[in-house]
Amino acid sequence: MRAVIVLLILLTGRHIAAQESLQQRQQERISVLQRISPSVVCVMDPKGAGGGSGVLISSDGFAVSNYHVTSGAGSFLKCGLNDGQVYDAVIVGIDPTGDVSLIQLLGRTDFPAATPGNSDLVRTGDEVLALGNPFLLASDFTPTVTCGIVSGTHRYQYPAGTFLEYTDCIQIDASINPGNSGGPLFDRLGNWIGINGRASFEKRGRVNSGAAYAISVNQVLLFVEHLKSGLIIDHGRTGFTAETSDNGEVVISQVSELSEAYRRGLRPGAILTTFADRPLSSANQLQNLIGVFPEGSRLPIQWIDDDGQHRGTIRLTPIHDFEAAPELPMERRQPRKPDGEEGTADEAETLPESITGLFEERRGYCNFHFNRLRTDEILRPLQTQPVPADAKSWRLQLNTTGDSEQQADAVIAITAETIGMRQGEQAWLQARKDPDPSEEPVGFPGLLTALGELSSFVLQREQGFDEVIAFGETTHLPLQQKCRVLISRNSLTKSRWYFAEDQPWPAAVDVEYAVSTDEARLVFRDWQTVNAVSFPRQIGVVDANSETITWLLADPLTRTGEAE
């Protein structure tokens, strides 16, 4: 007995520290859970059949979930939070390829939102918490918590057909079960690092097998502004394929001759060294990297071939042409009821009053109402800018030397059908409707067409185009600046307008005007308004091969200078 007591004292003495830290750890975890639980959403089919999970990302009620969770529900949903309340929610945007959807909960302006962490810093062995709604257990919407570790990072999970592809995802051993889908993964400090979306189910059926996968929050954040624009946003492709060589190099195997990469000079046999500024060591890693970017992203690449080192940028082209939300493959559908019984999703949808005016159906969009909102938001600051009386007044003289000491050496003239440039003895005339790459000025391919687009924008705003839509947010290259994007279309010409924060006029435009031809890429500086005519004092022409900018100085052409 005495020996036992002595041993006890010895042991307690030695291990009191360990116990304290255990209790401390427990306390930490409890307080983290108290902090993060309010942001976890129980996503339900409005007919009360089935559902999944989600996570609030802003106080105005935007919440991220899985596409395969919201896809069966239609345009509106019911959502429960851990305050026990049920909120109406409207579908906003979807990313079927990446299995992500964005909804907006309604009725509050102070929704508790999760704080995103940096999923690139997640490491194997890190403790993680998965919160959600497995088996729709909680009738009061208190999320179920499961705890585990990161089992692997930068994992790849094959798509079902061509969508629901998980690239660069986080593998965890926390229990993930039906209903967890769409719910958040947190690190031990309560930072939101992923969306739990799928698991390796095999002989056990659709229950936890210790191998589940979360879409990284960094990927979600690259798409979230696109989703907020009401889009069916797609992932992209590069126009080339690659394989890993025996010594761990990524070797280009095929390049489409129609691709931008081909025009930059990338050919089979070249070694791709970086993609989106990340060094490459395998073709799998490349595939992972491509998968985290939205379609339309312009990304830098570097490669080595017999001629040495090269760099360039390419734009990802869409994988699909989504005209409508795609049907899920049968095996990926969420059971509409927790017991697996399929509900009837075909009943005619009657929208509740709360979302009247918040949903607008349009072919090719998830919810066009949000696109309209976004476009208006971007263009609103321009409403205070003057609009010139007639198109003729928007004429420029250009100083193509870029040297302010020099005189203007070129004149740009625009009519409704054409845009022309005269420089010394040379002159070019470009049709507005059907631009011809051979009619562009030497040294500045695409300049005329792009300036034509610019004149339409300045003079008529969205009325100058067949269509103007919002297209999320991206990092403009070579400006390296985060910009909101509008896309305008005029017959065959597609222009991407880049808007930097707090600037009413665009910072740049990229114009696609002919097939298999490099975009005309202009950047703008120093916007001015003279006699109600707005123009950028400096127009930069981006060279596709070198990514360098040649600056031109622009001035409105005065009546006196207009001696034709």
Add this chain to the structure above:
Amino acid sequence: MKNAMLLVTLISCLWFSPTSAAADEQMQENAQRVIVKLFGAGGGTLDSYGTGIVVSADGHVLTVASHLITTGGLTAVTADGSRFTATTQATSMQADAAIVKLNLAENQQLPFLDLATAADAVPGTPVLAFSNMFRVAAGSEPVSVVHGVIAATTPLNAVQGRWKFPLRTPVWILDAITNNSGAAGGLLTSQTGKPLGLIGREVRHEESRTWVNYAVPLKTLQPVVEELMQGKSTRLKNADETAAATLSDRQLTAQFGLTMMPSLLQRTPAYVDRVIAGSAAAEAGLQRGDLIVLIGDTVITDVREVGREMGAFRQGVKIPLTVDRSNQLINLQLTN
């Protein structure tokens, strides 16, 4: 007594170090370095991939004695992504262990796990399990790691499909899902990365029929591995299997050429699934589809009773059988 209980509680507390003390990264890396992803033949419910542990610098790999290593055409991918062909050197059915030799280049050496450094562990020890489960990791990508706790030390009483699983040595039952495709042959370590065990196979407990997550302590495997590395395969000794006086499915097939329907239900009727031509069962006149209703005087209500009843007959004694064939009862004599 109370104090003793307290003591036990206290001691068990010590083992539950918080999971936040996530595995030391260097230790994890050490574990990852010695693990190989195995790829071979598979099909149907048999996976074409598995896991192994490099146990010598010249490329001996320890894994389980699964179909993967007996079917040939085996390749192994080491942690750095290098790919090697491999040949099976020796297997031990009793220990469910095998040594596979990677065909390295001359003088090539691999980082390996010295089995002499394997530690012992008791129930309550937090563990990490490294494996090529679900083939999630490709090439040089690190294999998956899941966490858990050793729940018990116990002799394994498991079945693999219809077969009694031969492994008898005490194993660790794990509170972690390691019973996954491709995980067998992986490495179990302590949370600080100390090597502990070899992750076991996808088997079910004989009675509960639930999937068993287990690992075999490396310490008990060490002498086996030494023999295997010398090329000594050990087959099952008959005594081991007949000790229970019950004939396993395997023995029924081997001795009589008789294969019964697998036991799938609470009570699976004793239907004959296959009769090997020229075997004792064929000679006795048994046919596929026969329902065995009597062995001797015993009524058979479950296919699992067949092995037990047949095992009760001494060698050389004819076994009287009554079978139901298309609603007709037929008496047969099976030569034992």
